[in-house]
Amino acid sequence: MSGSRPWLRWYKQIPANLTYPDATLYEVLAAVAQRVPDQVAWDFFGTTATYRQFLTYIDAFADALAALGLKSGDRILIAMPTSPQGVIAFYAANKLGAVSAMVHPLSTANEMEHFLNASGARIALTLDAFYDRFATIKPRVALETLVLARIGDYLSPLKRIGFWLDKGRKIGQVPADPRVRWWTALTRGAFSPCPVSQQSTHDPAVIMFSGGTTGSPKGIVLSNRNLIAQGMQAGTWSDIGSEHSILAILPLFHGFGLGVCVNAMFMAGGKSILVPTFSAKLVAGLIRRTKPSILVGVPTLYAALTRDPLMSRTDLSCLRVTFSELMCCRARLRNDSNSWWHNVVAT
Numbered sequence: 001m002s003g004s005r006p007w008l009r010w011y012k013q014i015p016a017n018l019t020y021p022d023a024t025l026y027e028v029l030a031a032v033a034q035r036v037p038d039q040v041a042w043d044f045f046g047t048t049a050t051y052r053q054f055l056t057y058i059d060a061f062a063d064a065l066a067a068l069g070l071k072s073g074d075r076i077l078i079a080m081p082t083s084p085q086g087v088i089a090f091y092a093a094n095k096l097g098a099v100s101a102m103v104h105p106l107s108t109a110n111e112m113e114h115f116l117n118a119s120g121a122r123i124a125l126t127l128d129a130f131y132d133r134f135a136t137i138k139p140r141v142a143l144e145t146l147v148l149a150r151i152g153d154y155l156s157p158l159k160r161i162g163f164w165l166d167k168g169r170k171i172g173q174v175p176a177d178p179r180v181r182w183w184t185a186l187t188r189g190a191f192s193p194c195p196v197s198q199q200s201t202h203d204p205a206v207i208m209f210s211g212g213t214t215g216s217p218k219g220i221v222l223s224n225r226n227l228i229a230q231g232m233q234a235g236t237w238s239d240i241g242s243e244h245s246i247l248a249i250l251p252l253f254h255g256f257g258l259g260v261c262v263n264a265m266f267m268a269g270g271k272s273i274l275v276p277t278f279s280a281k282l283v284a285g286l287i288r289r290t291k292p293s294i295l296v297g298v299p300t301l302y303a304a305l306t307r308d309p310l311m312s313r314t315d316l317s318c319l320r321v322t323f324s325e326l327m328c329c330r331a332r333l334r335n336d337s338n339s340w341w342h343n344v345v346a347t
Helices: 006-010 025-035 051-067 084-096 109-119 157-166 183-188 224-237 255-268 280-290 299-306 309-313 337-346
Strands: 040-044 047-050 075-079 099-102 123-127 145-149 180-182 204-209 219-223 245-248 271-274 294-297 321-324
Touching: 025 051, 025 084, 025 224, 025 255, 040 051, 040 084, 047 051, 051 084, 051 183, 075 084, 075 109, 084 099, 084 123, 084 255, 084 271, 099 109, 109 204, 145 183, 180 183, 204 224, 204 255, 219 224, 224 255, 245 255, 245 280, 255 271, 255 294, 280 299, 280 309, 294 299
Parallel strands: 040 271, 075 099, 075 123, 099 204, 123 145, 145 180, 245 271, 245 294, 294 321
Antiparallel strands: 040 047, 204 219
């Protein structure tokens, strides 16, 4: 085998073949929650959820979505930053056998209309700050329900006040709209429990949209098996386990962000540190406070971090694996931040 595939000699302890489970993304996550129920699944600015809690949140929102009429084969548009609501909704829809169309929350109203037309979604999830993107559009399939979340939904009371003083008070009031349902009300509601869909691992799970550099963005359909294979491959290649954590900077509407920063970590039982927006100062501070073992980004992100004064005083010995969209470098890092950054940027 190695004669016909000479690259295998570089694999060392990494197996040449993997066996993928015949399951959906929800079923894989539920199995992980059963295996490591008390491990922290995600961290959102200090608010955490164990895998047991995470699965409970997913099941509760799946019940709410089923009550709203979402069923197997339907589409839901998720226009969220990397946040608990976006992640919970993605797996909740998967439990029902619905397909999530992941889009940039800062897309214009015209772009949102295009995404709704392309996906056929009747339900959408976004932040209250982006209500105006949906207020007046008229897609071919009517948008029946617009679920609105707030960044403060999963922040501590003190951080919620800080967010309101900094940005929240600038968000406009949402007018009366019969389509609007609020995330907090739905997640606290009493709905009939919904069963797990009979969808297979080969059925569609998500629609990701291309960058649209040669025209309107095109929807790319990925199956449960696509994301499971990606998650297992990334986890195996990087030796990711339940003791590891990743700084999830890349967004949910990004293939790497959803597939590696979120799904691969959850498949391994590790912790995803959710970062809704990027700034060098914010990320540098999170690295200092949360000490992630894995960092994923793009070259411009790494370049921005090298220019932040805080990084020169940051101990990077916690990082064991780094990825970039244009370069996948697996590095055993020394406790010398300047040498490490030089190696990454130069690779």
